[in-house]
Amino acid sequence: MLQRFFIFCSGADTQILETCSNGERNKYAGIGATVFFTAVMAFIACGYALYTVFDNVFTSIFFGLIWGLLIFNLDRYIVSTIKKRDNFKSELMQAAPRIVLAIIIAIVISKPLEMKIFEKEINQVLLEEKNAMTLANQEQIALQYNPKIENLNQEITKLKNEVASKEAETNALYDTYISEAEGTAGTGLLGKGPVYKEKREKHDAYLAELSQLKEGNAQKINAIEAQIAALGNDYTTAVTNSQPIIDGFDGLMARINALGKLPWLPSFFIFLLFLAIETAPIIAKLLAPKGEYDYKFEEQESVVATWxxxxxxxxxxxxxxxxxxxxxxxxxxxxxxxxxxxxxxxxxxxxxxxxxxxxxxxxxxx
Structure with missing residues (x-):
């Protein structure tokens, strides 16, 4: 039963093979088994690749099954259409397009499985890329807010400098009228005379202005700091909203690119493995001598052609x-x-x- 199924997978004429020896049937059963298991690997590879895209098991299985059947049909067609001839060069020319197609199929099948085999390494590469993208994203968003925040900080510094300048002038006037009272400066007379009174009144006027300036600038500083806080919140919100896009940067194309950044030799050997599996039935047919089935099949074709x-x-x-x-x-x-x-x-x-x-x-x- 299993032998018949694999013979069907090989695309050989079952009626002719029934009249052939057991060894001939085993040969084509082996070719059919290779075709079948290649289709199974294609189903697994496509299912995994689509799972990374859709993140849905049933969708991945459905389309993976369709892809597996497509590869099965292609491989079966490729193997069944290669005919043994008396000239090896003509056989090779006949098989050349089919070998090219087999190489393409091997590449398509091997890539998703490579991504699964090297999943941990790919995740590490993606993590590094995500971290770099996060930093670059933060810097890019900061370019929109930093100039505004810097201007506001300059305004705060300017307001504080105004208060400090006014306070220094007021302190200087305080020292002046105290020195006048002590007789160490100004008129040099000890006591609170008219000059002292004049300087004291000037100091008190500056002190009142300083108090108003501090109150007004404090309100302005609070308003500016509120603007800075709002810009900081906007920056944080922008970074937070864009982060899920970066976190979701692990689709099929991103994984393929990450796989390309890994050492090429392990991936190349996996590709060679699938290439060997995919081209094995074709190469086996090319290298195998003309068998009983080939002669009977050629005879049947010649009868039809003659008729x-x-x-x-x-x-x-x-x-x-x-x-x-x-x-x-x-x-x-x-x-x-x-x-x-x-x-x-x-x-x-x-x-x-x-x-x-x-x-x-x-x-x-x-």
């Missing part, structure tokens, strides 16, 4: 003979007097009818 050639030749002869007979028959009929008289009578009747019809039309027109 078709005979039918075509007979139809051509029949057409040629029928044409010659028709020509001779019409030549003989042309010389018969009876047929001539009959045609003449009919022509005369037709002319009379045409004349009568034309006469009636003319009278009706008058």
């Amino acid at each position: 078709v050639t005979q039918k075509v030749t007979q139809r051509k002869l029949l057409f040629s003979t029928d044409g010659e007979l028709n020509q001779k028959i019409y030549e003989d009929i042309k010389n018969e007097e009876e047929l001539y008289r009959y045609k003449k009578e009919k022509a005369q009747e037709l002319l009379k009818l045409q004349a009568d019809s034309f006469h009636k039309v003319q009278i009706k027109g008058l």
